[in-house]
Amino acid sequence: MEEVVRVVLLLAIFSTSQVNCQEAILRISKGSEYKEFCIVHNHSWTPLSPTLDAAVQYPLVNLTSSLLCNASGVSPDVVKGKAVVVMRGDCTFSEKALVAQNLGATTLLIASNKSLITPSANDSEYPKVQIPLALMRYRDFVEAQQVFGEGMQVKLYAPPYAKIDPSIAVILLISVLTVSLGGFWSGASERDRLNSVALGGGGGDNKGDSGELSLYSPLKVVIFVAMMCGMLVLMYFFYNILVYIIIAIFCFASASALFSCIDAVMEKCGCSTLSVSVQGKNVSVRSLLLAAVCISIAVVWGVYRNEDRWIWILQDLLGIAFCLNFMKTISLSNFKICVILLSLLLLYDVFFVFITPFFTKNGVSIMVQVALGPDASGEKTQGNMVEIPAEPQAPSEKLPVVMRVPRFSAWAQNLCGMQFSILGYGDIIVPGLLVAYCSRFDVWINSSKKIYFVSCCIAYLLGMILTFAVMLLSGMGQPALLYLVPFTLITSAVVAGCRGEMKQFWAGTTYEVLDSTREPLLSEGRTGRSVEAERC
Structure with missing residues (x-):
């Protein structure tokens, strides 16, 4: 049975790779208080400052009642020299950016109720836009309004991506x-x-x-x-x-593999194998305790498998034992x-x-x-695009067939989600x-x-x-x-x-x-x- 489980699980093991992203940080402040949010930008538009100190701070103007597909109803005096936030929809990103630029705005933030994707345009449109452009979650803007109210200041920066x-x-x-x-x-x-x-x-x-x-x-x-x-x-x-079937098989196979690995090490170290007699059969106390530990580790992984912050440690441990x-x-x-x-x-x-x-x-x-x-x-x-949900979502199930290590230089991972x-x-x-x-x-x-x-x-x-x-x-x-x-x-x-x-x-x-x-x-x-x- 165990051999069959190994073969079935191996059929689900595939190679994979890493993905590059284009997240950045939006820092909203009022006085000494501040809060940072995830934004998505495109390097082909006007580049963002690599550090917070070098980023220029602008007052933020709320134009979420407008889509800014044209300049009607918006006074240049209101937005000149300021960052503006508008809603996503009805026209392209470049059209919104050109309207904001012609009105004298210094930065354009596009609030979205949909997934944040890397803003893109035709190659001929990029040189026309001279102001920074980025997408943010609409719920983040609402949260900032509740925290700071009016008079918000913003900075946009994108630390170097290693x-x-x-x-x-x-x-x-x-x-x-x-x-x-x-x-x-x-x-x-x-x-x-x-x-x-x-x-x-x-x-x-x-x-x-x-x-x-x-x-x-x-x-x-x-x-x-x-x-x-x-x-x-x-x-x-x-x-x-099938993903749930593979997850169940992985729990069983990895617990068995972890038992075999640790038991072999303990045997090599000469650990005691105290046995007790149960209904005429000798049962190893060491094996019972070790089996309980290995099964517990597999169960904990199975229950908390979508907790990205720390569960990767157990997945890698079980994966190493399985391999x-x-x-x-x-x-x-x-x-x-x-x-x-x-x-x-x-x-x-x-x-x-x-x-x-x-x-x-x-x-x-x-x-x-x-x-x-x-x-x-x-x-x-080819990894040049990124997509971030606009609203909190239930984590999607993934096959436990990879070693995962968080990217230590992923500066925005706490805001946009962990990268591995x-x-x-x-x-x-x-x-x-x-x-x-x-x-x-x-x-x-x-x-x-x-x-x-x-x-x-x-x-x-x-x-x-x-x-x-x-x-x-x-x-x-x-x-x-x-x-x-x-x-x-x-x-x-x-x-x-x-x-x-x-x-x-x-x-x-x-x-x-x-x-x-x-x-x-x-x-x-x-x-x-x-x-x-x-x-x-």
Whole structure:
């Protein structure tokens, strides 16, 4: 049952990316009192000041009774040298801005009862507008009126937006550590199994009891990838129903994975396994307490999963445990299977990220829409647009298939909503399965330097760095497997070829022939050529 849950959840794991936004801050004050609100602007209009001190303060004139599509009924003396706030509707943003500018206004705020979107216009319209323009929530203006009344002063400023946020380093650290630990754990488990075989413990039975599974058939790999494609398409069309099923499965699978991870650490540390007898059966007190803690963590996440301020910590903890346990229990039997699986998933990733936007109605890729939820706006314009609800809304459900770390430099996140750097579990698990295979192969050939494992981990690190670099330079999300798969596969193949072990590395071992008489592929007494290759 647990293996089935893992497979089903993996079918819902997709890579995703980060989104750039164009939020700014509106500071409304009267005397010594002030309050700040979220506004949305466009860099193509007149730029806003990067700091509060450098921003110019203007009196605010309330023209929300007007749409300002023309100058009728508005006296220039009333708005000259002041900031004006008008209602959204009936004409374009540029038309309102030109009317306000001709009347002598210094700043235009457009109050909206609809979602705030990045104000845009034809390229020919931008040079005509010489005053700052931004959208604000109408409810924020009403709140400011209630607090300050008449005589309000305003400042608009947009602190520099750091493209290279420290959260990227945290995401990179999480991914590399998870892949490395998962690969190391897989290799350690294989070594324990071989030692059990040497002592007559029965390797095949031990593997079956531990719940480990091995992919050894190319046909099964193809079927698995086809199921992933089908699952993704189903999630796209029936998201509102299937998202709750995936959330429930994640709670169960992640609690089980967290139990396995912590239990393995406690076992390694030699923690006591006090047992009590219940109806003739011995029950481990440690296991009971640990199970209660893991289930409680999963339940807390399930209940508070939409609390962005802090729940990301639990989601990342459960996600790390899930990825580690998956890499340890699901093994690829040889390099041929690794090449087939990773290559097919690379094509899958690229197709659903880059190709599907040409077929969807809103121009958003199926991968991004499913990973970020139906409210995944901004991607349709490569991250140059932002959409913020005008009224408080119930949080939309999102699939728990990504690592999330708040952007530390997101200065307006408390006003406009938290921004996150995210990485899909698939970008950890898929290359991680190859890293785990390399770790097991090091065990089979008795490599004291763990050359395959170490080199594959370094390749994964370089692939992740390239992924983030391309994303930052292009300003749009990237399918990480596009870089991770070539880096890890080519590096592993080069190491095997350099050491003269490609034949063994390609063939590996299979679950079907693995039995108690299995010996390492290369014994300690290797030929002179193989010994020399150890230095490669």
